[in-house]
Amino acid sequence: MADFARSDAYLSALLQEVHSVGAARAPFTIGRRSFFKLTGAGVAGLVLGFHLGDTAFAAEPANGNDAANQAMNAFIRIAPDNTITIYSKCPEIGQGIKTSFGVIIAEELDADWAHVVMEQADINPKVYGSQGAGGSTSIPRAWNQLRQAGAGAKAMLVAAAAQAWSGDPSQITTRDSVLTHTASGRSATYGSLAAAAAKMPVPDPKSLKLKTRAEYRLIGKRYRGVDDPKVVSGQPLFGIDVQRPGMVYATYTKCPAAGGKVKSFNADEIKRQPGVLDAFAIEGTGLVVEVMPGVAIIARDTWSAFQAREKLRVDWDLGEASTDSTSHFSALAKEVAASFPQKADDNVGDVDKSFANAAKTVEAYYEYPFAAHVPLEPMNTTAHWHDGIMELWVPTQQPDRGLPLIGKVAGVVPEKVVMHQTRVGGGFGRRLVNDYACEAAAIALKVDAPVKLQWSREDDFAHDFYRPAGYHQFKGAIDRGGRLDAWQEHFITFTADGKKEASGANLTDNLRYSIKAPNLRRGKTMFPLKIPTGAWRAPGDNAQVFAAQSFMHELSLASGRDHVEFLLDAVNRDVPELAPKDASVNFSPKRATDVIKMCADKAGWGKTLPKGSGLGLAWCYSHAGHVAQAVELSVDADKSIRIARIVVVLDVGPIINMAGSEAQAQGASTDALSTAMGLKITIENGRIREQNYNSYPILRMPFAPMNIDAYFIQSDNPPTGMGEPAFPALAPALGNAIFAATGERVRKLPLRDLGYSLAA
Amino acid sequence: MLTLTVNGQSRDVDVPDDMPLLWVLRDHLSLVGTKYGCGVAQCGVCTVHVAGKPVRSCQLLVGDVGTRPIVTIEGIGATPNGAKLQQAWMEIAVPQCGYCQAGQIMSATALLDANPQPDDADIDAAMAGNLCRCGTYIRIRRAIKNAAAKSA
Numbered sequence: 085m086a087d088f089a090r091s092d093a094y095l096s097a098l099l100q101e102v103h104s105v106g107a108a109r110a111p112f113t114i115g116r117r118s119f120f121k122l123t124g125a126g127v128a129g130l131v132l133g134f135h136l137g138d139t140a141f142a143a144e145p146a147n148g149n150d151a152a153n154q155a156m157n158a159f160i161r162i163a164p165d166n167t168i169t170i171y172s173k174c175p176e177i178g179q180g181i182k183t184s185f186g187v188i189i190a191e192e193l194d195a196d197w198a199h200v201v202m203e204q205a206d207i208n209p210k211v212y213g214s215q216g217a218g219g220s221t222s223i224p225r226a227w228n229q230l231r232q233a234g235a236g237a238k239a240m241l242v243a244a245a246a247q248a249w250s251g252d253p254s255q256i257t258t259r260d261s262v263l264t265h266t267a268s269g270r271s272a273t274y275g276s277l278a279a280a281a282a283k284m285p286v287p288d289p290k291s292l293k294l295k296t297r298a299e300y301r302l303i304g305k306r307y308r309g310v311d312d313p314k315v316v317s318g319q320p321l322f323g324i325d326v327q328r329p330g331m332v333y334a335t336y337t338k339c340p341a342a343g344g345k346v347k348s349f350n351a352d353e354i355k356r357q358p359g360v361l362d363a364f365a366i367e368g369t370g371l372v373v374e375v376m377p378g379v380a381i382i383a384r385d386t387w388s389a390f391q392a393r394e395k396l397r398v399d400w401d402l403g404e405a406s407t408d409s410t411s412h413f414s415a416l417a418k419e420v421a422a423s424f425p426q427k428a429d430d431n432v433g434d435v436d437k438s439f440a441n442a443a444k445t446v447e448a449y450y451e452y453p454f455a456a457h458v459p460l461e462p463m464n465t466t467a468h469w470h471d472g473i474m475e476l477w478v479p480t481q482q483p484d485r486g487l488p489l490i491g492k493v494a495g496v497v498p499e500k501v502v503m504h505q506t507r508v509g510g511g512f513g514r515r516l517v518n519d520y521a522c523e524a525a526a527i528a529l530k531v532d533a534p535v536k537l538q539w540s541r542e543d544d545f546a547h548d549f550y551r552p553a554g555y556h557q558f559k560g561a562i563d564r565g566g567r568l569d570a571w572q573e574h575f576i577t578f579t580a581d582g583k584k585e586a587s588g589a590n591l592t593d594n595l596r597y598s599i600k601a602p603n604l605r606r607g608k609t610m611f612p613l614k615i616p617t618g619a620w621r622a623p624g625d626n627a628q629v630f631a632a633q634s635f636m637h638e639l640s641l642a643s644g645r646d647h648v649e650f651l652l653d654a655v656n657r658d659v660p661e662l663a664p665k666d667a668s669v670n671f672s673p674k675r676a677t678d679v680i681k682m683c684a685d686k687a688g689w690g691k692t693l694p695k696g697s698g699l700g701l702a703w704c705y706s707h708a709g710h711v712a713q714a715v716e717l718s719v720d721a722d723k724s725i726r727i728a729r730i731v732v733v734l735d736v737g738p739i740i741n742m743a744g745s746e747a748q749a750q751g752a753s754t755d756a757l758s759t760a761m762g763l764k765i766t767i768e769n770g771r772i773r774e775q776n777y778n779s780y781p782i783l784r785m786p787f788a789p790m791n792i793d794a795y796f797i798q799s800d801n802p803p804t805g806m807g808e809p810a811f812p813a814l815a816p817a818l819g820n821a822i823f824a825a826t827g828e829r830v831r832k833l834p835l836r837d838l839g840y841s842l843a844a
Numbered sequence: 845m846l847t848l849t850v851n852g853q854s855r856d857v858d859v860p861d862d863m864p865l866l867w868v869l870r871d872h873l874s875l876v877g878t879k880y881g882c883g884v885a886q887c888g889v890c891t892v893h894v895a896g897k898p899v900r901s902c903q904l905l906v907g908d909v910g911t912r913p914i915v916t917i918e919g920i921g922a923t924p925n926g927a928k929l930q931q932a933w934m935e936i937a938v939p940q941c942g943y944c945q946a947g948q949i950m951s952a953t954a955l956l957d958a959n960p961q962p963d964d965a966d967i968d969a970a971m972a973g974n975l976c977r978c979g980t981y982i983r984i985r986r987a988i989k990n991a992a993a994k995s996a
Contacts, residue, residue, distance in 0.1 A: 178941025178978050308937035315942035316930040316949060318877020318917030322942075325876040333871065358860065385859075386880075387867035460881050460889055460943040460977045509879075509943030510977050541882040743937045747980065751940055754979025777886040777975060786968035788981035844968065 159189060159233040162241075166261055166275030168195050171205040173212040174222045175481055176311065177511035179807040180744035181222045183310045185230055187740055191302040192234030192295060194258035195274070202310040207483040207503040215484040215505075218516045218619065220707035220805025223740065227802055235292040237281075244280035245272060259301075297738060297800065304798075306743035311507060321507040323479030326466040328534035332361055335389040336523050336537055337396055338378040340546055341770030342615055344405035345377040349398040354381060357395060359388025366526050372549075372616045374489055374522040382531055386538050406614035406770030410454060410553065413611055417555035417576040421449055425574045425607025429591065432661045433603030435561075438570035442561035444642045450558070450631035452833040454765035455551040456772075457620060458780065461509020462544050465524035468534035469494070474501050476528075478521045479508040486518035493525045512755075513588075513619035517549050542775045549618025550765055552578050552589040556631040561603070566643040568636075568654045571601035578617065579610035586617045592624035595632050597664050597671040598705045600657040615767055621755065622808035625706040630760070630833065633702035633816035638829065647820070648684045648701060652677055670801060675710040675735045678797055679703060683712035683733040686795060693824075696720065697728070700821025702813040709809025710735040713753065715821040719840075725822070726843040727757070727789040732810050737803040739796050748806035749794035756814035758783035762836045781836070786844040848909060850875065851919025861907025865899075866890045868906045869916060877917035877946050881975070888974030889943060891950040892916050898954035900973070917946035925956040925991070932991040940978035948974045952988050960995050962988065 161169040170189050176182040186202045189195075207215055214225055238258055245263040246253040249270055257264050264271040274281075297303075314321050339345070346365045354363040362382040368375035379398055383389035439445055466477040474494040480486055483503050491498040508515060524537040539547075554577055561570035573591075580586040591606060620626060640650035655676045664671050680703050684690075687699060696718050703712035716728040732749045739745045762781040766773040774780045794810075819830035822840070832838060848855050850873060857872050869875040869892070878901055881889035885900040892901045895912040920926030929952050939945045948971065955962055955970035962970065967985055976984070 178939075180940070306937070308934050309939055309942070311942065312934045312937060312939055315939045315945050316917075316933045317921055318875075318946045320876050322879075324880065327874060327876065385863075385867060385871035387863045387871070390883075458977070459941065460879075460887060460975065461941070462880065508941065510941040512977070538880075541884075747937065747940055747983065750982055751979035754981065755977075758979070776884055777882050778884065782975050782977060783979070783981075784973075784975065785971040785981050785984070788979070790982055790985065792982060 159230070160193065160237050162237070162274050162278040162281075164275045164278060166196075166273045167199055167201060168193070168261065168274065169201045169203055171203050173205045173215050174226070175215070175217040175483065175505055175508050175511070176204070177217050177481055177508040177515070179217065179222070179748065179805070180309060180741060181217060183307050183744060184223065184740040185226065186310060187302050187307060188227065188230040189234040191300060192231045193238050194260070196261040197302055199261060204505045204507070207487065207505060209484045209487075216482040216516075217511065218481050218513065220709070220808045223803050223805045224708060231294050232289045232292055235294055236287050236289065239287045239292060240281040240284040241274055241277055243284040244277045248272070248277065248280060304739050304742060307741045308743065322461055322509045323466070323477060323506040324461055324464045324509065324538070326477040326506060326536065328466060328468060331466065331534040331536055332531060333383050333386045333389050334524075334527050334531075334535050334537045335381050335393050335540070336378050336527065337381075337393060337398065338376050338547055339398075339400045339402070339405055341402060341405040341407070342372065342376070342547075343770075344400040344402050346379060347399040347401045349379050349396060354392055354396055357388070357392035359384045360392045362531070363392070364530060368526065369493065373517050373519055375493055375519070375526045378523075380527045380530075382527070382535065389538070390540065408613055408615050408767050408770050410765075410767045413553060414451065416611065417451065418449070420576060420609055421555060421557035421574060426609045428605075428607045430596065430604050430606040432605075432659070433570070435570045435572050435603045435605040438561045438563070438603040439559070441563070442569060443564045443566075444562040445559060446562075446638050446642045447559045448635055448638055448831060450556045450634065450831045452554055452627040452630060454553045454767065455620060455759060455763050456545055456548045456765050456774070456780065457512040457514035458541075458544050458548070458777070459510025459512055459514055462541055463520035463539040464537060465521045466534060466536040467524035467528035469528040469531070472496065472500060474525050474528065476502070476521060476524060477504045477506055478518070479506045479515065480518055480521060481508065481511045481513075481515040482518060486521050489518055489522050490525045493522045494529060512621045513623065514548060516619050541777070545775050545780070546772050549587065549616045551620030551626065552586060552613070552617040554589070554627055554631070556628075558631075558635045560601070560635065560639045562639060562643045566645045568599075568601050568639055568643075568650070570603035571599060571605075573606045575606065575608040577608055577610055578613035580613060580617070582612060585610060586613055588617050588619050588623045590624060592628060593664070593669075594625060594705050595628065596662050597669070598655060598676065599632060599636065600654055600659045600662050602657060602659050604662065614770065621752070622706050622811040625704060625812040626756075626759075627833070629702070629704045629706065629812035630815035630819065633704065633813060634819045634830065637700070637702070637816070637820045637823065648680060648689055651680055651703065655680070670708055670804070671705050672710065675797070675799060675801075676703065676705060679710045679712040679733045679735050682795060682797060683714050683731055686733065686793065687714035687716065687729070687731040689714070694718075696825055698821040698824030698826070700817045700819065700824055702816035702820060704809070704813040706812050707808040708736070708804035709806070711809045711813055713810070713813040713817045715814070715817045717818070717821050717825060719822060719825045720843075723840045724843045725840055729791040729793065730789055730814070731793050731795070733795045733797065734809060735797040735799050735801075736806060736809060737801040738798050740803060745796065745806050746794045749810040750792040752808065752810035753792050753814050754783060754788055756811045757789060757818065760815040760818055760833055760835060761840070761842055762834050764834050764837070783842070787842040846906060848906070849911065849913045851915055851922070852913075857906070859906060861905060863906050864902050865892065865904045865906050865909060865914070866901040869901065875916050875918055879943060879946060881944070885973075886975070887944070888951060889947040891947040891974065893920070893950060893954060896954070896957065898951050917950060920950060920953055923953065926953045928991040928994055929953055929956065929987065932987040935990065936983050936987055938980055938983040938987050940980055944974060944976045948976065948984055952984070952991075955988070956992060956995070961992055
């Protein structure tokens with residue numbers, strides 16, 4: 085238990101970090117940072133870097149040394165031929181950040197987007213600050229930083245032009261990577277003045293005037309992904325595509341029940357298998373987020389390693405291994421649901437008094453299962469231990485957080501870990517954990533060549549950090565005016581350390597702000613769990629919003645009022661105790677109201693539908709986004725569901741890339757439908773039953789909804805992320821629509837367990 | 845030693861006959877555009893063309909390929925429908941994470957090669973074997989239709 089507890093602390097800290105970034109306040113403020121520039125031989129044109137307030141690093145680097153190379157990988161490089169290279173600091177996991185980051189910098193730089201080249205930055209938190217991609221935080225964290233990087237470079241170009249033309253900087257205009265002196269009509273490309281610009285003083289970030297929204301020329305338009313040409317032609321981009329000279333290949337086999345240790349294995353037989361170069365056991369650090377015990381097989385290619393593994397026989401020590409079982413948890417949760425929670429969380433007003441005086445009370449029990457991430461690119465890392473350096477190519481969402489862990493595994497300081505970012509073939513939260521990178525490092529220590537660790541799909545299913553199941557016993561009260569008066573919730577969840585919720589298994593605060601019952605009582609009971617859990621697209625919200633917004637619909641029906649009216653009434657209640665305590669939380673009843681109203685309007689709320697058809701709506705505040713979703717569907721006698729239309733309305737502030745945001749809204753809605761309909765992980769005696777996609781039915785083309793209309797309310801608030809907010813409200817909208825069509829309430833996921841299917 | 849014809853080129857490989865074509869392409873011919881996703885023909889990211897037909901290369905043993913020509917995502921742009929589909933994919937920004945898209949384009953190209961004007965049911969049937977975890981199906985369908993419209 086102790087080891088699991090320690091690793092869970094890492095995950096909790098990580099989750100807290102990705103959750104703590106609200107929209108209203110970017111974590112890097114102007115006063116804490118400064119620019120640096122780089123000039124010198126071997127550096128063509130202007131290189132404008134950027135770093136946190138670490139003055140030591142700002143020293144002019146000598147030619148060609150390490151510092152110079154780092155600076156070359158800072159944000160912007162302008163070449164004499166007017167090509168502008170912009171370095172994207174965060175991982176591209178499909179959320180489109182490599183494109184959006186470029187657009188933000190190019191906007192303030194007044195760059196010609198057609199001649200911008202986007203490159204992935206290497207990992208160096210000293211230069212770039214946070215380099216993770218999680219919690220839909222990349223945009224809000226980087227927004228000011230990137231705009232200032234662009235504006236700072238532009239100011240230096242303008243200063244150089246003013247000096248060259250003996251003009252006043254205020255008379256210099258910029259557009260499409262060209263500087264123009266309005267009085268004389270002289271003009272020059274950025275590239276031609278880049279070298280001169282590099283000699284200008286670095287501006288104080290505070291002196292930079294950033295554009296207003298009315299001045300945007302690039303932000304808000306539609307952009308294809310900057311890597312799309314390489315994606316559609318199969319060029320190497322992903323971690324799995326990495327090839328190094330002399331590279332060998334590895335598999336790593338861990339105990340199918342989490343926590344099991346290697347006693348022995350048939351090493352001699354494995355080493356005799358065709359193509360096998362070596363095989364050895366690794367004790368590991370005993371932490372699931374680093375390296376658990378296992379057996380590495382090294383071979384000349386992936387197939388030989390996979391084939392040899394078919395012959396692998398490991399004698400596992402199961403003394404500390406998981407014996408968890410989902411059927412046991414399900415039964416136990418139902419038993420304890422009606423009893424008093426182990427721990428109280430919220431207690432606002434007087435719930436008992438409200439129930440005593442209520443016009444109506446409603447009770448319901450909701451549950452949802454464990455879920456796996458299983459992005460299509462299986463976990464992998466290429467690692468090379470050479471010259472006292474651990475060099476890795478990793479498809480990860482948290483490269484910067486991986487540095488110290490890999491350093492620990494390799495026995496070197498983090499500065500001796502060189503990590504290259506690759507494109508990531510899907511994250512969904514799985515790759516917030518760097519376990520596979522740590523494993524690759526542990527293996528590389530024993531291999532005299534670059535080695536690519538390749539997980540099989542079965543490894544991915546068996547060794548995930550699962551979205552935890554959850555069970556909610558609700559009781560609500562409606563007062564005599566038909567308003568929500570009390571909300572009582574007993575949340576049954578999991579703990580890894582016996583003290584607090586396991587990673588991703590806590591009630592999110594979002595419901596406190598968004599369901600403003602004046603009398604609120606929430607508490608929890610936690611079951612011990614050894615199976616690792618973690619952040620899964622829109623952690624917490626991805627399932628809790630299903631339970632809560634479905635129950636809100638039940639309450640609205642009991643109130644006799646229109647559902648939308650009931651929701652708007654609740655969100656606009658003034659309950660000071662439930663206001664966000666953290667100033668960085670940007671929750672706004674006004675923004676919630678606007679998205680709910682617009683969603684109802686666009687979905688045709690109140691229209692008459694034929695028998696067997698229904699319209700359902702739900703909303704959420706999630707990952708700094710305000711979102712409402714509506715589903716219109718029909719259900720036939722065989723419980724086959726035909727989705728007529730999905731409407732998504734979001735307020736995430738100004739949109740950077742409209743094509744990308746629309747894709748995220750549609751993709752998250754599709755993912756949420758897929759998950760609600762069919763996805764479930766079953767644990768039996770500490771082992772995961774589902775081993776591949778044939779038992780984990782991710783939605784396929786014939787069943788995918790084709791009418792998903794996304795609308796954006798582009799408020800003047802700072803922009804926030806799009807990766808997660810469009811997920812949580814889809815499932816309750818779906819369940820509410822099924823109720824509207826059939827009168828049957830969905831209180832359990834996935835829907836296939838209740839006999840529902842999607843019509844092709 | 846086996847001799848394969850890949851993207852119009854003759855390539856010699858020293859691998860066992862029972863190695864799936866997928867791993868020969870990726871590990872021995874450095875054609876990494878063809879992806880590994882499940883190993884059991886459930887996800888479609890490993891789709892290539894063998895003698896013009898879409899095949900899950902994780903299931904085809906290299907010894908069974910014989911002299912049939914192989915086309916991978918790296919070579920599909922040299923075919924008229926492949927080029928049209930790649931263009932259509934970029935025009936409406938289909939990819940999110942992008943990992944499945946090589947397989948999607950290979951399946952879509954085989955579809956248009958056999959049926960230049962597919963309807964929705966044809967698209968469903970041809971694309972059902974290709975998973976997209978990001979949920980880009982709306983744009984995949986639109987891109988196929990846009991490419992088909994250019995042939996009309």
